[in-house]
Amino acid sequence: MTMTMKKTIHSKNDLVIKFANVNGTGSASANNLFAKALFRMGLSVSPKNIFPSNIQGLPTWYEVRVNDKGYLGRRGGIDIAVCVNPQSMAKDIKEVSPGGYVVYDNTKPLDLRLMRSDVEFIGLPLTQICLDEYQDPRQRQLFKNVIYVGALAALINIDFEVLTSLIGEQFKGKEKLIAPNVHALDLGYQYAKNHFTCPLRITVERRDNRGDKILIDGNTAIGLGAVFGGATMAGWYPITPSTSVIEAFEKYCKRLRVDAGSGKKNYAIVQAEDELAAIGMVIGASWNGARAFTATSGPGISLMSEFLGLAYFAEIPTVLVDVQRTGPSTGMPTRTQQSDVIACAYASHGDTKHVLVFPATPKECFDMTAQAFDLAEQLQTPVIMLTDLDLGMNDTMSEPLEWDEARAYERGKVYSAEQLEAMSEKFGRYIDSDGDGIPYRTYPGTHPTKGAFFTRGTSRDEYAIYTEDGAEYVRNMKRLLKKWETAKSYVPAPVIDNSGKGSDIGVLHYGTSMAATLEAIDYLAQEGIAVDSCRIRAFPFCKAVEEFIEQHSTVFIVEQNRDAQMRSLLVNECEINPKRIVPILNFDGMPVTAKFIQQAINSRLDINKVTPIRKNTTSNKAEQ
C-alpha cells in the first residue's frame, strides 16, 4: 500500500493522534497513560476527551496533540488514528489526513471498503493477543488498551521507561498489579517492533517544553481553588460537566480539612435535591457568613435565575461556577461551548447584572476561584465563573498552582460585634457610607442587641425596612449601579498582548478560545499580518477593554457560541458600535481551532481590503 501513497507525513514532535474506543471498556486510563508519558518526556501535550452522553457501549474518542511550540488548542487533522471501535471505524478512518496512519485491530481482517490508498494501515492483533494471554474476559478487555499503548511506544518512539515508571507510580500500594501491566505494555511493544519498521515517520522525542508545568483538568483546579480560597460550604446537584468540580473539592477537603482532634469536617457539602435548592443553600450559607459556592451547567443556570436575582437585590455574596456545555435545553451535554454568557450576565427578571469571570487555564481556574470568594464578599453580589467542558474536563498543561502565604481572605465590609458596640448611630444595612455603592453587613448572631436586620427580596430602605416608596427603590437601584462601577476596579483586568507593531487589527477572546486564538495570531504573523489581542477576563469590563477596541480599527472577537454573546455584552455595556466588532463564531460543540480563526480573519481582511501591517519577510509560507 505505501507504494501508492503520493504524500507522506513526516514529523517530529508535531502530531495529532486520535483513539477511537467504546466507552465503558477501560480505554480512558490507558489513553491517559499515553498522554502522561508524552508529558513526562517533556513535551507539550494537549489531550481532549470526546465522549457520548451515555455510560457504556457508544463511541468515545481521545485526541492528543503534541507540538514543540506549546500550542494547546485543537489543531485539526489527524495524523494517526487508533481504531479500536468497529462501530465508528469507517468514520475514523476517513478522518485521517493523507499520508497518515491507521492503527487497528487486525484479528479479524479489515473490511476492504474501508481501505484507503493514501494512508498507511498498521494492524495489531489486539484481540488475538489477549485471547492468548488472558483467561478472564474482563482482563482481556482491559489489557487490550494497555497493549496498544505499548505498541505505540515502539511505533512513535515513546520512552518505554517513562511508561513503566508511570505504571509503577500509578500502582503504588498495589504492587502486584505492576508486573501484569508492564507485561501488557511489553506485549504491544514487542509486537510492533517485530512487525513494523519502528519508528514510523511520525515520532516524538524528549524535550524540555514542560518546565515545571502540571497536567490537570480545570474542574480539579477549581475544587482546589475553593479549598485554598476558604470555601466551607457547597450545595450542589450533579450535572455534566460540572460534577467533578464538587468531587474535587470534596476529595481535597477530606484530605486536608478534617480536624485532626475531633475528626469533624471543617466544611459542609450537601448534595441538593435540585439546582434551585443548591443555590438556595449557597445563599443561606453566605448570608450566615460562610464562604459557599455551587457548580452547575446551563440547565442549572436557568433554574437558578430567580435566586440569582434575589442575591443581586438583597446583596448576598454568592459564588457560582458554570461549566458550560453545548446548546439550549439539554442540547449536547458532553460537548463544549461558551453559550451561557448572556444567561449569566443578566440572569433573572428585573434590572440585574452579575459579575462574571472567565478563566482560560487551570491555573486561572484555581486563582479566580479563590478570587471569586473575595470578589463576592467585597462586592456582596453573585460572582459567576464561566468555564466550559473543554477546560473543565480535559487534562490541560498549566503553570503550577501558586499560593501566596501573605495573602489574606478579603471578607469585605462586615461589622464585628466590637464595631457595632462602638456605634452610636443606628446601623443601616444599605447605607452607602463609603460612596462606592457597597454597604456594610453583619453576620447573624454577631451582637446581642445591635446590627440585626431583615434580608429581603422586596424593596426596602437603607435600614432594610420594607417600603414601596418609589424614590427609595430608585435610590437603591442607582446605588447598585454605583457598585457595578466599583466592581470594574476589583475584577481581573484583561490580558493584552500587543504585537508591538502598532497593529490596526485586534482580536478579543476569552476563556478556552485563548489557545487557538494565540496560535492563530502566530500563524498570521508568519503570513506577515500583525495582530494584537485582548483576553477578556471579567464582566463588567475594565476600561482597558474599551481602550483596546478604540485603538484598533479592525476588531474581531472569537467566541464559541452562535449568537456572539460576549459581543452583545460589549456593545451594550461599553456603548460600542456593533459594526466595530466582527464575530468569529464556532459552535459545533468542539473546541475552536487556530486554523478556523486564521481563515476567518484572513477572509474578512480580504473582503474589507484591509492592508494589514506586514513583517519585512517575503515568503514565510514557504518556510513551513
Added chain:
Amino acid sequence: MTMTMKKTIHSKNDLVIKFANVNGTGSASANNLFAKALFRMGLSVSPKNIFPSNIQGLPTWYEVRVNDKGYLGRRGGIDIAVCVNPQSMAKDIKEVSPGGYVVYDNTKPLDLRLMRSDVEFIGLPLTQICLDEYQDPRQRQLFKNVIYVGALAALINIDFEVLTSLIGEQFKGKEKLIAPNVHALDLGYQYAKNHFTCPLRITVERRDNRGDKILIDGNTAIGLGAVFGGATMAGWYPITPSTSVIEAFEKYCKRLRVDAGSGKKNYAIVQAEDELAAIGMVIGASWNGARAFTATSGPGISLMSEFLGLAYFAEIPTVLVDVQRTGPSTGMPTRTQQSDVIACAYASHGDTKHVLVFPATPKECFDMTAQAFDLAEQLQTPVIMLTDLDLGMNDTMSEPLEWDEARAYERGKVYSAEQLEAMSEKFGRYIDSDGDGIPYRTYPGTHPTKGAFFTRGTSRDEYAIYTEDGAEYVRNMKRLLKKWETAKSYVPAPVIDNSGKGSDIGVLHYGTSMAATLEAIDYLAQEGIAVDSCRIRAFPFCKAVEEFIEQHSTVFIVEQNRDAQMRSLLVNECEINPKRIVPILNFDGMPVTAKFIQQAINSRLDINKVTPIRKNTTSNKAEQ
C-alpha cells in the same frame, strides 16, 4: 384660608384627583363608580390604582385624570386630594398642587400642622354622617365611600343622574341595594351643596370624547383575546399582577365555552403547583395540539427559563403573558415596570431568542393575544407578550374590541393524517422543506403508522433522531436563525407616527410608555419642536424600526426600567451604534409621565445644542 392663596387652579375637564384610602375598606368600588361616571359623561378619563402588596389596613390610592385632549398617561401633580386615610394624610396633603383642594373627613378636627395656606380645605364629616345614618359598622365603613363620591358630584359638577343610573345597572338583580346606595350618594351631594359654593373652580362638563370607546383593563382584554383566539388550555400559578388574566379567561370561558348539551367545558384550566409546572403544562398541551397559554410576572419568568429553552429548541408553540411588575426578585410586586425585556428575549441558557410582542392598549392586548397563538403555531416557538401592571390592572380607555368573522386561526404547518398517508418519503420533523426555517409537525395520535416522532431537548437530526454530531447541531441552530428571520415578517409591525415635518428627532417607545410619549410629543410640538415617533410592537424587530432609527439623527427611547433593556436589544440585534439611541428611563414603579419625557428630551437637545425643526410660531408657550 382661601384669602391667602396666591394661586388658584381654574379648570374645566382638566384635572387630576387622587383618593387616599385604606385597603380593604371597600373604597375601590366607590372610586370605580366615580371614574365610570366621568367616562359616561363622555370624558376622557384614566384611573390608576396605586395599591400595596398587602390585603388590608395599608394606604392605597386611586388617581384619576380627566382631560379633553384624550391623554391617558399620568399627568403628574394633584388638583384635588380626597384624604380618607389618616395614616397617609400628611403626605397626601403635601402632594396637592398649590391652588388645589384637599377634601377630608372633618369629623375630627384636622391636625393643625397639616394645614397649608396655598390649598383649599373642604371638610366633609363622613364618619359623623355614617354614625348618624347606619347601625351596622360594616355599612358605616362601606357607605362612607359612596358618600364622598356623592359630595364630589356636587363639588366638581358630575351629573347626578349618571351616578344613579350607574348604581341602577350595577345592582341589577339586587334591586333592594339601589335605594340605599343612591341615598348615600345623595347624603354626600346634599352636604356639599349645603356647605360649599358648588361647583368649585375645578369642574367637569359633558363632552363627546368617548365615542364608542370602552373602559377595560388590559388583563381582561387578554383573557378575552385568549377566548376568541381559541385557547383551550391554561396552566398557571397565581402571581400579582397577572392573576386576573387567567381569572378573566376562566370567567368568559365559563360563560361562553361550556357545551350546552353535555355541560362539559370546551377548555381545561389547571392551577399548577408553581410556574415550572405551569409552563410545563402549556408545553405538554401545545405539543398535543391544543392552543395553550400561561400568564405570570417576573419571578415566574425566571423560573420558566429552562422550559422556555426547551420550547425554543424542540420547537413547541408556547404562549406566555408576562404582566411585568417592579424590580428584580420580589421587588415591588404592586408597582409597574418594563424590566423583563432582556429576561424574556433571551430566556434560558445556550443560544436562544424568543419572539416578544408589546401591546399598548386593551384593544391591542386582545388582538395580540389572539395573534400570539397564530404566531406561536406558525413559528413553532414561544411567543411572550409583555405587558405590565399599569396596563394590566388599570381600567383604560380603549377602542372597542373587534373580531373579524372571516378570520381563521392560523395553525401553522401540521401534517394531517391524509397528508401523511399520501407521503411517500419518510416524514422528517425537522426538515426545512419550505426554506423558511419552519419545519412540519404532526400531532400525537394522528396516523396509526406514520408521522410519529420523538420530541427532545437534546440535539437531533432532521428525523428527530438523537445525535451528537456537531454538523447536525450547527445545521439545526442555523435553521432556527433562519426561522428568526422569517419571524420578522410575521410579527406586528411598528406604529410610526411622523410629524410630517421631516424631523430629525425620533422617539422610540413601546407598551405603556405610549400614552405619555405621544403626549410629550404634543407638548414639544407646542414648543415648536417636531418629533417623530416609532412604537415598537414586536421582537425580532421589523426592518421599519431600523429604518426609523437610520432616518433620524437624534433618537430617543422611552423605557420604564433602569437598564434601557429594549435599547440593548436594538443595538444588539440591529447592529446599531448605541450612541445613536438616547435612553429616557423612568423606573420608580409609577407610570412615566409626559412631563418627564418632555424635560428629558428638552435637556438633551440643549446639551447637544440640537436645533430642532420648529413650527412657525413664536411664542406657543405664552398660549398655554
Added chain:
Amino acid sequence: MSYIKPSFRHPELPVNELGFTQQQYEGSLSTLCAGCGHDSISGAITKAIFELSIAPHNIAKLSGIGCSSKTPTYFLGSSHGFNSVHGRMPSVTTGANAANREMVYIGVSGDGDTASIGMGQFAHAVRRNLNMMYIVMNNGCYGLTKGQDSATSDIGSKSKKGEPNPFEPIDLASVALQLGATFVARSFSGDKAQLVPLIKAAIAHQGFAFIDVISPCVTFNNNPGSTKGYEFVREHLAATGTVDYVPMKQEIKTEYAPGSSTEVTLHDGSVVHLHKTDDKLDVSSRRSALALMQEYKAEGKILTGLLHMEQNSRDLHETIGSSNKALRSLSENELCPGTAILGSINDSFR
C-alpha cells in the same frame, strides 16, 4: 393592620433568665388583616422564645413569600431575618444551618409556600433532618394573592369566589411523618395554651421539628351564606364586582383539655373539629401516629398536639460529620492548606 403590640406597658415588665423583657422579642407592627390567625402564631412564637430565654441574636428566622412568610418581621425584631423567595425557605435555611449550627432556626411558611411550590424542598429538608423548627401557617388558601385554593384546602371548601375546591387536600403532617420527620405536631393558631409549649418542644428538638398550625384567613374565608348580618355588605360588594372590603375581625381563640375535642367556628361560619392528643398516644411510634391521625380524619376530626417525636434524632450535621463551630469562625489557618501542601499537590500532577 392589626396592632399586636400592647398599647400600655407596665413600667416594670417581667424579664426572663437572660434579663430580656417579652417586648424585646417582639417585632414591628403587623400589616396583616385584623384577626388573621398568623398574628396569633407570631405572638405564640414571641412568648415561647421569651420563656425559653434564648438570646434573640442567637435566632435566625427565615421564610418564603406569602402573608404567613411576612410574619418574621412581626416577631423577634432583634434577630436576623430572611424573607427569601416563594417556596424556597427550606434550602436557604439548610445553607444557613450548615454554615452555623450554633444558632436556632425558625422557618415560617404558608400552605401555598410549602405544599405547592415548596413541596420538593420541604420533603428534602425533612429527609435531611435539618435542625430547625418549621411552622406552616395553614389557612388552606393563598392569602397574599387573594384567595385561591391551596393544596391543603379541603375538598368541597369554597373560596372567596364561591367555587368549591375539587381536589383532595395534601395533609402536610402525614406527609412529613411518612417522609421520616423526627418531630411532627399540629395545632390551632388560637390555642396559645397548646401552641406555646409545642413551639418550645420543637425548638428543643435536635432535628426537623414540623408544626402544622391551622390558621384561619379572615379575609378569604368569607364565603357566601356564612356570618349573619354581613349579607347586605357582601351582596353590595358582589354587585360592584370589586372584592375590596375586609371587615375587621377578632382573632379566633380556643382552649380545650388534652384528650378532649372542641369545635371552632371559623370566620366564614364553617366549623372545624379539633381533638387534642393526650398521654395515650405513643409519640415515639411513627406508625401509631399515622394510624391515629387517619382514624380521627375518618371521623371528620383533626388531631392536634404532638404527634410524633424521635428521641435519638441525628440532624444533618451529625449525619455529615461537620464542624461544631460556625464555619465563618474557622480561621484562615484552619482552612487554607498553605504553600507547601500546594507544592506536593502540584507534584501529583506532573
Added chain:
Amino acid sequence: MSYIKPSFRHPELPVNELGFTQQQYEGSLSTLCAGCGHDSISGAITKAIFELSIAPHNIAKLSGIGCSSKTPTYFLGSSHGFNSVHGRMPSVTTGANAANREMVYIGVSGDGDTASIGMGQFAHAVRRNLNMMYIVMNNGCYGLTKGQDSATSDIGSKSKKGEPNPFEPIDLASVALQLGATFVARSFSGDKAQLVPLIKAAIAHQGFAFIDVISPCVTFNNNPGSTKGYEFVREHLAATGTVDYVPMKQEIKTEYAPGSSTEVTLHDGSVVHLHKTDDKLDVSSRRSALALMQEYKAEGKILTGLLHMEQNSRDLHETIGSSNKALRSLSENELCPGTAILGSINDSFR
C-alpha cells in the same frame, strides 16, 4: 449498548387483535449498559401494550432526563414521545393529557428524576389523579451522571466511590399512597411475570397509576468486595483513577409465586428480599396497604405487587369537567364566540 431486539424473527410473527406484531411495539436499539434493569422494563412495556392491543399511535410516552428517561426511545417506536427536562415530566404530561384525554399516557422517570428534582411535580400529579401510568425505574442512584446516591438509596448502601449513603431513603410508593394515589404497585425489573400484568392493570386504571420498579444499575452498583474474580480489574481501575470500565452483565431475572418471598442478588453482590402480595392484601384499603408495607419493611423485606387500587377513581378531567374530545379537535365555531357576542361584551365596558 445492549441489543434488546431479537436477532432472529420467525417469518410469521404472532399478531394482536389489531393485527400488529410485537415488533411493531418495539423502539430503536437501546444504548443503555448491557444488563441494565431499565431495558427489561422497556421490554415489559412493549409486551404489555402489545398484548393489550392498543394502537401504538394512541399512546404518548413522556419522560424526564436520566438513563431511565431515555428508555421511551427504546420502546413503542410508532408512538409520539417526549423526552422533556429533568424532573418535569409530570407537568408536561398533565398538559398533554389535559389537551387530549383520548390517548394513553405513559410517563417514565428515574428515582433522581422523581424523588429529588421532580418531587413537587410528582406529588401534584398524584393529587390531581392524572390519568396516566407513571413508572419509576428505581436504581437508587443517578445513573447518567455516574452514580451519585439518589434520595431512594438505602441508608448505608455504598456508591461506586465506596461511600455509604448517610440518609434515610424516600419510599416513593408509600409517599404516593399517603398523597392519595389511586393505584400503587411495586415490582422488580427482572420479574416480567409480575411486571407485565401490573403494567396492563395500570394502563387500564382510570387515574394516576404508579409503579415503583426496582431496577438495578449494573454499572454504579459495582461496589468493592462484591462479585468474585472481578477484584483484579477493580483494583486496576481504582489505581488508574478512572472509573471507565463497565463489564457486560446479564439482566437479573427472578420469578416467584404470589404470597412467597425471594432473594435477588444484585450485580454488586448485595441482596434484596422481595415479597409478593397475594389475595390476602385488601388492595382497596389504603391504610392496610401502608401498614403492610411498613410491616414488611420492618422485616427487611420489600413488598411487591399491586398495593392499592381505587375502583371509583375520578381523574383530572372528571374533576374539572372538561370536554371528552381532544381539545385540538374543537372547531373554531365551538371556540370563538364571534362578533355579536363581542359586541355585547364591549357594551358591558361602556
